[in-house]
Amino acid sequence: MATEPRQLSAREEWARASSAAPERDVTFTTLSGEQVAPLYTEADLPEDPERSLGYPGAYPFTRGVYPSMYRGRLWTMRQFSGFGTAEETNERFRYLLEHGQTGLSTAFDMPSLMGLDSDHPRSEGEVGREGVALDTLEDMETLFAGIPLGDVSVSMTINAPAAIMLAFYVVAGERQGVPAERLSGTIQTDILKEYIAQKEWCFPIDPAMRLVGDMIEWCSEHMPRWHPISISGYHIREAGATAAQELAFTLKDGLAYVEQAVERGLDVDDFAPRLSFFFNAQIDFFEEIAKYRAARRIWARELRETFGARNQRSWLMRFHTQTAGVSLTAQQPLNNIVRTTVEALAGVLGGTQSLHTNSYDEALALPTTDAVRVALRTQQIIAHETGVTNTIDPLGGSYFIEAMTDRMEELAYDYFAKIDELGGMVEAVKRGFPQREIADAAFALQREIDAGRRIVVGVNQYVTDDEHPLPILHVDRALERKQVGRLQATRAARDGAAVQTALEALGRTAAEEQENLMPALLHAARAQATEGEIVETLQQVFGTYRESPVF
Amino acid sequence: MKHSLVVSAQTGQAKKIRVVVAKPGLDGHDRGAKIIARALRDAGMEVIYTGLHQTPEQIVETVLQEDADAVGLSILSGAHMTLVPRVVELLREQQAGDVLVCVGGTIPADDIPELKKLGVAEVFTPGAPTQQIIDFIRERLAGQPAGSTAGG
Numbered sequence: 033m034a035t036e037p038r039q040l041s042a043r044e045e046w047a048r049a050s051s052a053a054p055e056r057d058v059t060f061t062t063l064s065g066e067q068v069a070p071l072y073t074e075a076d077l078p079e080d081p082e083r084s085l086g087y088p089g090a091y092p093f094t095r096g097v098y099p100s101m102y103r104g105r106l107w108t109m110r111q112f113s114g115f116g117t118a119e120e121t122n123e124r125f126r127y128l129l130e131h132g133q134t135g136l137s138t139a140f141d142m143p144s145l146m147g148l149d150s151d152h153p154r155s156e157g158e159v160g161r162e163g164v165a166l167d168t169l170e171d172m173e174t175l176f177a178g179i180p181l182g183d184v185s186v187s188m189t190i191n192a193p194a195a196i197m198l199a200f201y202v203v204a205g206e207r208q209g210v211p212a213e214r215l216s217g218t219i220q221t222d223i224l225k226e227y228i229a230q231k232e233w234c235f236p237i238d239p240a241m242r243l244v245g246d247m248i249e250w251c252s253e254h255m256p257r258w259h260p261i262s263i264s265g266y267h268i269r270e271a272g273a274t275a276a277q278e279l280a281f282t283l284k285d286g287l288a289y290v291e292q293a294v295e296r297g298l299d300v301d302d303f304a305p306r307l308s309f310f311f312n313a314q315i316d317f318f319e320e321i322a323k324y325r326a327a328r329r330i331w332a333r334e335l336r337e338t339f340g341a342r343n344q345r346s347w348l349m350r351f352h353t354q355t356a357g358v359s360l361t362a363q364q365p366l367n368n369i370v371r372t373t374v375e376a377l378a379g380v381l382g383g384t385q386s387l388h389t390n391s392y393d394e395a396l397a398l399p400t401t402d403a404v405r406v407a408l409r410t411q412q413i414i415a416h417e418t419g420v421t422n423t424i425d426p427l428g429g430s431y432f433i434e435a436m437t438d439r440m441e442e443l444a445y446d447y448f449a450k451i452d453e454l455g456g457m458v459e460a461v462k463r464g465f466p467q468r469e470i471a472d473a474a475f476a477l478q479r480e481i482d483a484g485r486r487i488v489v490g491v492n493q494y495v496t497d498d499e500h501p502l503p504i505l506h507v508d509r510a511l512e513r514k515q516v517g518r519l520q521a522t523r524a525a526r527d528g529a530a531v532q533t534a535l536e537a538l539g540r541t542a543a544e545e546q547e548n549l550m551p552a553l554l555h556a557a558r559a560q561a562t563e564g565e566i567v568e569t570l571q572q573v574f575g576t577y578r579e580s581p582v583f
Numbered sequence: 584m585k586h587s588l589v590v591s592a593q594t595g596q597a598k599k600i601r602v603v604v605a606k607p608g609l610d611g612h613d614r615g616a617k618i619i620a621r622a623l624r625d626a627g628m629e630v631i632y633t634g635l636h637q638t639p640e641q642i643v644e645t646v647l648q649e650d651a652d653a654v655g656l657s658i659l660s661g662a663h664m665t666l667v668p669r670v671v672e673l674l675r676e677q678q679a680g681d682v683l684v685c686v687g688g689t690i691p692a693d694d695i696p697e698l699k700k701l702g703v704a705e706v707f708t709p710g711a712p713t714q715q716i717i718d719f720i721r722e723r724l725a726g727q728p729a730g731s732t733a734g735g
Contacts, residue, residue: 142608142609142610142660142662143609145609146609146636148609154609154638155609156665157608157662157664157665157666158608158609158610158660158661158662158665161660161661161662162610162660162661226611229611230611231611231612231613231635231636232609232611270612270614271612271613271614272614272618358614361709361710362689362708362709362710363710395689395709396689396691397661397689397691398661471617471621474614474617474618475617475618475621475622478618478622478713481712482712482713482714488710491710492712501692504691506691507661578634579634579635580634581613581617581632581633581634581635582617583616583617583620583621583624583630583632
């Protein structure tokens, strides 16, 4: 007796219908080149969701670091800004605070990032252009004039000379009557990603790592409300990394700092709760959300299992997000508002603790005040109008999101294994491994765009000729002269002998590898030594860094 | 125009176009410079990438040492109006004013005419396809003897 043909399952029915229907002639991959299946189902969920997802505020924190997330408190809206001298930036800071921004974030100019004073010959033309020019303690005081440092959390995006800026900031706080233990905020300090991607350095890698260790150690004793480091994938991604590379290299950088601090004799639970992270939000919406969720899970696991942290707060990955500058186009710049909105939403649905939204004119120049306002309003619209903050991790349990989260995690561990084979992250960076991986990914993406296989609206399709030029911000060159004047006035007014003594003491401390440099840096800051003088003193002991370029 | 060749002034023979890709100034944004360097190399040119944080003097020295036909300056720091004129000026001082100078990066539209007046051959802003840059260099150098000192 012939058996009845087996009834097709609903899934099989769909598969048959779907494969019979023609698909568009495009590659269905993420921005990072990951293949995406036409459909995800229950079969793609983790085997034990309770274990791999858990609950918000509970290990492994896949669904968020706090039990109530945005129902308890919205993310901090923190727009990064800085240009001209400390006076101009102070004005912009006050404007942002008046318009409802809840934290400050300082962008420094290139000479400050490279440890050069504004009157150094190599600083010419760059002073105050891409951020605020900051040379002295006095500049730091001007930057935060009228802003109570005990009440506002301040972020400073600076790395190679971070310890010097921290010293300036602590002394500026003292002079406002705010002791170091009451200062709250973050300083970026993530030097490994400088060698990998951002490329603003002052010293060779080993002494630069020591400075990071000194800061983590000093802050763990003196600044309980301060994040001494913000381990950053942002610039790695901007340099062309894929989402998985951003995730893997950032986490591996973070683990390298943890390893170093533990080797120096710190208890992991004494500093790990103050480590923070900073990720990019690119335009591939689901891939980004998966990246943040995977990041939290990996960090929690590594801190608990590998480093034996017992304090729950050590396991938490708290992070800042910035929308992708590199996704902005110079063509039809108003379209950038849409890109930024989608990216910001990914950051929010990924559970970020703070967010910077880029302004639509940033592929052209530093943003105008109008453009900055739209960017901030974008966050406020997401927070207050869209309803996405009503429930925690609203995409949790989505077949696709969970599959992508697992995939991101797997790709990150593949990179961890390669890096370990090279002898760890510091060694891998010295050998240019992440640098090469990123350059390859950047080139591959550019090829896709050039070949039209990936569409960028307004750039390689939907191009218009009748573009109206936008009003853009012009940083007045007179500001450079103004800053040089400020610097020279400070030099003339201070006690030169005291500066000399402080710098000599700093040089001696630098030569003693076991000494922590922070007290000597604070001393130099109080004596009004300039950033450039301090960096040069340290370079006499540490030397400088030169990259062997790979392309 | 499929090949990236120029006629050598010394030998009269066809030789590969030599391009210096340079990062003047302090900004570390080298994504674009590296992509261009690779694309030019893949297009058959000899590419010398200077690496980061170069002074105009260092760049011009590299151009001369490498006997380059063209130099591409990648600047995303806003310092182009300080750095580019200096490179152009130094090239002229060194009797290398015929070297093709291109600029790439975040250059506001207002500044482009001024840069061209200084002698910059072309300015490529964000979104410019690499092929456009390759074609431009090939076309401008086609038929021009390399290493000639006729510029000024």
